[in-house]
Amino acid sequence: xxxxxxxxxxxxxxxxxxxxxxxxxxxxxxxxxxxxxxxxxxxxxxxxxxxxxxxxxxxxxxxxxxxxxxxxxxxxxxxxxxxxxxxxxxxxxxxxxxxxxxxxxxxxxxxxxxxxxxxxxxxxxxxxxxxxxxxxxxxxxxxxxxxxxxxxxxxxxxxxxxxxxxxxxxxxxxxxxxxxxxxxxxxxxxxxxxxxxxxxxxxxxxxxxxxxxxxxxxxxxxxxxxxxxxxxxxxxxxxxxxxxxxxxxxxxxxxxxxxxxxxxxxxxxxxxxxxxxxxxxxxxxxxxxxxxxxxxxxxxxxxxxxxxxxxxxxxxxxxxxxxxxxxxxxxxxxxxxxxxxxxxxxxxxxxxxxxxxxxxxxxxxxxxxxxxxxxxxxxxxxxxxxxxxxxxxxxxxx
Amino acid sequence: xxxxxxxxxxxxxxxxxxxxxxxxxxxxxxxxxxxxxxxxxxxxxxxxxxxxxxxxxxxxxxxxxxxxxxxxxxxxxxxxxxxxxxxxxxxxxxxxxxxxxxxxxxxxxxxxxxxxxxxxxxxxxxxxxxxxxxxxxxxxxxxxxxxxxxxxxxxxxxxxxxxxxxxxxxxxxxxxxxxxxxxxxxxxxxxxxxxxxxxxxxxxxxxxxxxxxxxxxxxxxxxxxxxxxxxxxxxxxxxxxxxxxxxxxxxxxxxxxxxxxxxxxxxxxxxxxxxxxxxxxxxxxxxxxxxxxxxxxxxxxxxxxxxxxxxxxxxxxxxxxxxxxxxxxxxxxxxxxxxxxxxxxxxxxxxxxxxxxxxxxxxxxxxxxxxxxxxxxxxxxxxxxxxxxxxxxxxxxxxxxxxxxxxxxxxxxxxxxxxxxxxxxxxxxxxxxxxxxxxxxxxxxxxxxxxxxxxxxxxxxxxxxxxxxxxxxxxxxxxxxxxxx
Numbered sequence: 001x002x003x004x005x006x007x008x009x010x011x012x013x014x015x016x017x018x019x020x021x022x023x024x025x026x027x028x029x030x031x032x033x034x035x036x037x038x039x040x041x042x043x044x045x046x047x048x049x050x051x052x053x054x055x056x057x058x059x060x061x062x063x064x065x066x067x068x069x070x071x072x073x074x075x076x077x078x079x080x081x082x083x084x085x086x087x088x089x090x091x092x093x094x095x096x097x098x099x100x101x102x103x104x105x106x107x108x109x110x111x112x113x114x115x116x117x118x119x120x121x122x123x124x125x126x127x128x129x130x131x132x133x134x135x136x137x138x139x140x141x142x143x144x145x146x147x148x149x150x151x152x153x154x155x156x157x158x159x160x161x162x163x164x165x166x167x168x169x170x171x172x173x174x175x176x177x178x179x180x181x182x183x184x185x186x187x188x189x190x191x192x193x194x195x196x197x198x199x200x201x202x203x204x205x206x207x208x209x210x211x212x213x214x215x216x217x218x219x220x221x222x223x224x225x226x227x228x229x230x231x232x233x234x235x236x237x238x239x240x241x242x243x244x245x246x247x248x249x250x251x252x253x254x255x256x257x258x259x260x261x262x263x264x265x266x267x268x269x270x271x272x273x274x275x276x277x278x279x280x281x282x283x284x285x286x287x288x289x290x291x292x293x294x295x296x297x298x299x300x301x302x303x304x305x306x307x308x309x310x311x312x313x314x315x316x317x318x319x320x321x322x323x324x325x326x327x328x329x330x331x332x333x334x335x336x337x338x339x340x341x342x343x344x345x346x347x348x349x350x351x352x353x354x355x356x357x358x359x360x361x362x363x364x365x366x367x368x369x370x371x372x373x374x375x376x377x378x379x380x381x382x383x384x385x386x387x388x389x390x391x392x393x394x395x396x397x398x
Numbered sequence: 399x400x401x402x403x404x405x406x407x408x409x410x411x412x413x414x415x416x417x418x419x420x421x422x423x424x425x426x427x428x429x430x431x432x433x434x435x436x437x438x439x440x441x442x443x444x445x446x447x448x449x450x451x452x453x454x455x456x457x458x459x460x461x462x463x464x465x466x467x468x469x470x471x472x473x474x475x476x477x478x479x480x481x482x483x484x485x486x487x488x489x490x491x492x493x494x495x496x497x498x499x500x501x502x503x504x505x506x507x508x509x510x511x512x513x514x515x516x517x518x519x520x521x522x523x524x525x526x527x528x529x530x531x532x533x534x535x536x537x538x539x540x541x542x543x544x545x546x547x548x549x550x551x552x553x554x555x556x557x558x559x560x561x562x563x564x565x566x567x568x569x570x571x572x573x574x575x576x577x578x579x580x581x582x583x584x585x586x587x588x589x590x591x592x593x594x595x596x597x598x599x600x601x602x603x604x605x606x607x608x609x610x611x612x613x614x615x616x617x618x619x620x621x622x623x624x625x626x627x628x629x630x631x632x633x634x635x636x637x638x639x640x641x642x643x644x645x646x647x648x649x650x651x652x653x654x655x656x657x658x659x660x661x662x663x664x665x666x667x668x669x670x671x672x673x674x675x676x677x678x679x680x681x682x683x684x685x686x687x688x689x690x691x692x693x694x695x696x697x698x699x700x701x702x703x704x705x706x707x708x709x710x711x712x713x714x715x716x717x718x719x720x721x722x723x724x725x726x727x728x729x730x731x732x733x734x735x736x737x738x739x740x741x742x743x744x745x746x747x748x749x750x751x752x753x754x755x756x757x758x759x760x761x762x763x764x765x766x767x768x769x770x771x772x773x774x775x776x777x778x779x780x781x782x783x784x785x786x787x788x789x790x791x792x793x794x795x796x797x798x799x800x801x802x803x804x805x806x807x808x809x810x811x812x813x814x815x816x817x818x819x820x821x822x823x824x825x826x827x828x829x830x831x832x833x834x835x836x837x838x839x840x841x842x843x844x845x846x847x848x849x850x851x852x853x854x855x856x857x858x859x860x861x862x863x864x865x866x867x868x869x870x871x872x873x874x875x876x877x878x879x880x881x882x883x
Contacts, residue, residue, distance in 0.1 A: 053704060057740035058740075062782045147739050343643070
């Protein structure tokens with residue numbers, strides 16, 4: 001019985017975290033019976049297992065911190081000394097989590113600083129916007145991992161972009177609900193958000209080339225590489241194809257009543273333009289003016305990915321053939337919109353053209369579309385400018 | 399003999415008609431869950447019946463037997479948590495066998511097959527979305543989920559010396575499931591457990607027992623695009639409110655590795671009139687969740703849980719009256735963290751105390767039982783990611799009554815009634831509101847020297863305290879045991 005008491009005592013010491021070598025000494029001193037020693041060895045091994053618990057982290061999520069200072073380096077806010085970095089008060093900062101469906105929005109204070117607390121551990125896209133006038137916005141964008149509690153401080157330098165009078169207003173690409181993989185009722189809708197008549201002559205509508213290999217370069221290159229490129233009739237600077245203030249223009253892949261093929265598909269018979277590849281025997285509605293293919297390496301119609309892609313509209317004054325692709329200088333691009341079905345895919349359009357993306361949650365053949373929340377309103381961030389709508393709205397707003 | 403065959407055949411037919419659930423403790427359930435003071439061959443206060451230590455098997459069972467039972471249950475409920483089904487039914491078939499191989503060796507085995515159907519399961523595409531871990535995978539629709547599969551369990555006891563017993567056990571279960579609506583996930587559940595055990599009999603009155611169990615549970619969910627080309631659209635919750643939306647095919651793996659240590663002392667100081675059992679349990683579980691797309695595997699979460707429990711059972715047999723006692727303390731905690739970083743996402747703890755007192759009295763032909771249980775726990779739930787904090791006491795109490803009438807030397811009728819009251823369980827990420835439960839049971843049995851046949855039925859009614867939601871369900875079971883010569 002004495003030995004049992006000693007065994008219980010040694011077990012207690014082991015549970016209480018007494019060092020193993022000391023417990024072994026105790027065992028040698030008090031436990032004489034071989035059987036009891038074997039039992040104590042077994043118990044000791046088990047108690048050692050108790051010590052193998054993983055460490056609980058001391059940092060808690062939802063409690064992280066970031067400070068951002070936003071400066072203007074373009075001279076828009078301080079025209080007397082355009083070389084100085086001028087703090088931007090009341091700039092809107094959007095943190096868009098790459099890991100969760102979470103977005104945080106804050107504004108800078110009078111010193112151009114925003115202190116953001118209570119955020120989740122995640123990689124974020126950080127977008128800064130400050131509207132100077134109806135035609136100009138200062139923007140900045142970067143990606144940042146926020147993973148620890150020590151105060152993260154960052155600086156963001158903005159650059160200005162001129163807001164285009166003609167913008168991409170809606171992109172419908174996923175196809176109607178169907179079981180035969182029909183998606184040919186795609187269209188792009190343009191909108192004149194200015195107060196003046198604009199002209200589409202010679203403008204170029206493209207599908208951006210993207211692959212993992214070129215993605216690291218999209219922020220460095222001064223041009224955007226495109227897979228498909230179709231040009232409006234007329235020449236850049238011409239005045240044959242007007243788009244009036246507040247007018248919608250629908251550019252169809254094929255200006256055809258697709259509901260005759262698939263119930264529920266879009267009737268694009270009355271589209272304003274259609275894309276026709278003159279290098280192939282593409283469908284051509286004789287009543288609708290055509291955009292023509294300018295990429296000699298492509299012999300197919302203008303088609304964009306159903307749920308993940310990017311589209312740009314350029315003024316058409318400059319472009320060149322680069323192998324299988326058409327390269328267009330960023331400076332001639334009027335608008336660009338990126339869309340993707342999930343946050344996990346990488347960015348495919350430079351943040352100078354679209355600092356966000358739209359279309360999350362749209363699946364193939366769901367009949368859903370993406371449209372600007374307010375017609376023509378463009379802050380260069382499709383995440384906040386666009387919304388997903390349940391049905392396409394060609395030529396009108398939802 | 400032909401009449402017996404007819405009875406057995408008709409019972410087998412009835413068994414297929416009944417939809418039933420689980421029933422190893424059949425007589426206890428039929429008597430209103432009065433366990434503490436019920437003296438029964440399968441409810442002895444010892445290391446096998448109360449602790450499941452295989453190194454005591456030979457001392458608990460002194461005859462070889464074969465057992466078969468079919469069990470089923472069904473319920474429909476509006477008293478439910480977010481991902482609970484509105485209806486559920488289970489059907490299982492179980493074969494057990496126990497064989498004394500020699501004077502110092504025995505083996506026990508079980509084979510079962512189980513069918514489960516859940517109806518109108520909102521969003522959840524896991525078999526058990528309300529498991530202890532906070533991780534849930536959902537789609538956008540409600541649907542029905544069917545699973546089925548076999549299970550095998552073997553226990554072995556060897557007594558090399560009169561005082562020392564060695565035991566081992568293996569359990570393997572596998573089941574596959576399919577949700578019939580979009581996103582049509584297919585689940586594969588695998589559970590493996592291995593156990594080694596020891597007992598040491600200092601004397602017939604004092605026995606020490608211990609076992610160590612290692613377990614590995616893997617739940618796999620396959621999400622594959624269906625023939626109609628529709629994208630798989632899912633949400634991965636890492637906490638109660640924060641999720642990530644994913645479009646595309648992938649496989650999810652929940653790997654739960656755990657071990658369980660048990661140490662127990664069985665002490666009968668006054669032969670069999672005073673029985674004591676002191677049990678210590680410790681279990682430790684770690685779950686890692688990984689998602690696989692093509693050949694790429696990424697860890698999506700990490701969850702850890704441990705649990706200590708100390709329980710004392712006492713039974714005092716005073717001629718016709720038996721008094722049963724249970725006092726227990728449980729400490730449980732778990733936490734989850736970011737899959738790759740040392741950042742805590744959720745944390746929970748529970749300290750609970752339980753006290754139970756049971757009485758039974760054997761009249762000439764009637765056995766009466768009553769039992770009361772009190773449970774109180776201090777619970778804390780912190781979801782740092784969702785900014786949720788819940789803390790409070792959870793009280794639970796139950797009153798139980800049971801009676802068994804001996805119609806003739808071999809036929810018995812059993813009746814039971816339970817009343818339970820539950821506070822909200824703050825430990826659970828999604829918990830039920832305050833509710834009360836009533837449970838009525840009835841059983842019939844024929845007990846002969848060579849075989850036993852039992853029939854059992856119970857009906858459960860739960861209501862939220864505001865009577866805004868309710869649960870109605872029943873269990874049914876047929877059970878036979880054939881003793882070998």
